[in-house]
Amino acid sequence: MDNILVIGSSGQIGSELVMALRKIYGNDHVFATDIKQPTPEVQETGPFQILDVLDFKNLLHFIVRYKITQVYNLAAVLSGNAEKIPLQAWDINMKALMNTLEAARQSDAKKLFWPSSIAVFGPTTPRHNTPQLTVMEPNTVYGISKLAGERWGEYYHNRYGVDFRSVRYPGLISYKTEPGGGTTDYAVEIFFEAIEKAKYQCFLKEDTALPMMFMDDAIANTIRLMQADPKKLTHRSAYNMAGISFDPKGISEAIRKHIPEFEISYKPDFRQAIADSWPASIDDSVAQKDWGLTNTYDLEKMTKLMLEKIKEMKG
Numbered sequence: 001m002d003n004i005l006v007i008g009s010s011g012q013i014g015s016e017l018v019m020a021l022r023k024i025y026g027n028d029h030v031f032a033t034d035i036k037q038p039t040p041e042v043q044e045t046g047p048f049q050i051l052d053v054l055d056f057k058n059l060l061h062f063i064v065r066y067k068i069t070q071v072y073n074l075a076a077v078l079s080g081n082a083e084k085i086p087l088q089a090w091d092i093n094m095k096a097l098m099n100t101l102e103a104a105r106q107s108d109a110k111k112l113f114w115p116s117s118i119a120v121f122g123p124t125t126p127r128h129n130t131p132q133l134t135v136m137e138p139n140t141v142y143g144i145s146k147l148a149g150e151r152w153g154e155y156y157h158n159r160y161g162v163d164f165r166s167v168r169y170p171g172l173i174s175y176k177t178e179p180g181g182g183t184t185d186y187a188v189e190i191f192f193e194a195i196e197k198a199k200y201q202c203f204l205k206e207d208t209a210l211p212m213m214f215m216d217d218a219i220a221n222t223i224r225l226m227q228a229d230p231k232k233l234t235h236r237s238a239y240n241m242a243g244i245s246f247d248p249k250g251i252s253e254a255i256r257k258h259i260p261e262f263e264i265s266y267k268p269d270f271r272q273a274i275a276d277s278w279p280a281s282i283d284d285s286v287a288q289k290d291w292g293l294t295n296t297y298d299l300e301k302m303t304k305l306m307l308e309k310i311k312e313m314k315g
């Protein structure tokens with residue numbers, strides 16, 4: 001029987017991943033942890049504990065005490081925030097990863113998921129349909145930490161047999177918990193503001209296309225990768241994950257089909273340069289072939305659901 005530890009369970013991915021894992025593995029077998037309070041759903045359905053992944057002794061103690069066999073480590077400072085505090089962001093992102101890699105090496109929690117990002121690519125990477133293996137020269141703090149993390153994950157796999165698995169997440173779109181400090185956050189904010197104010201001022205230019213994915217697909221694919229036969233995994237750094245590709249103009253037109261009076265304006269800030277260094281679209285055929293990555297939401301389907309759910313939530 002697997003016991004699963006989710007680190008960063010109060011964040012945008014963690015709060016939904018915990019619920020999906022509890023459905024599969026049972027409430028009592030999925031331990032949610034974070035330095036922030038959880039969502040009511042996470043709190044009410046199973047174990048939650050405050051745990052700082054930067055504290056190695058406590059982390060290892062937790063893993064041994066609760067006989068953890070799998071870890072999902074989602075703790076990270078995202079791209080926009082990392083540019084404001086470069087050295088701290090580097091320390092936090094790297095230490096959080098290294099602590100879980102070391103804990104995996106020293107315990108039975110050998111299976112480790114850690115999210116990489118499209119931020120591992122940079123301005124010299126082919127921008128369209130970016131291949132799995134290509135030039136990688138990220139020029140953001142977050143991207144540099146993600147690329148270094150991928151290399152460390154593969155190293156711990158090859159050297160110590162840690163069952164490290166990772167994907168390069170595109171921007172993730174969800175309505176339950178808002179993201180914090182990323183460059184793709186606009187694609188979540190826009191839905192909330194469309195409903196609340198029927199207008200949105202975007203911090204990226206209208207034609208800045210980026211790869212994105214609806215959270216349900218991201219969660220299903222993450223669990224699919226973790227359940228995949230290890231013999232089928234040809235990459236132990238991180239797999240490209242494409243989802244759908246759109247720009248602010250495209251998403252605003254999709255919203256206008258439901259809210260005709262919706263207006264968008266553009267005021268690019270420092271995050272424009274980050275977005276400009278990232279791919280506009282990604283090729284994830286290797287992940288499709290190795291472990292069956294699938295995407296079920298297109299822009300229209302996602303827009304309709306996001307607007308319905310946010311309206312419901314706002315009552």
Ligand code: AKB
Pocket residue numbers: 078079080116117118119142169170171172181182183184185
């Ligand atoms: C960010 O914008 O920083 C993240 C990411 C693409 O990794 N959403």
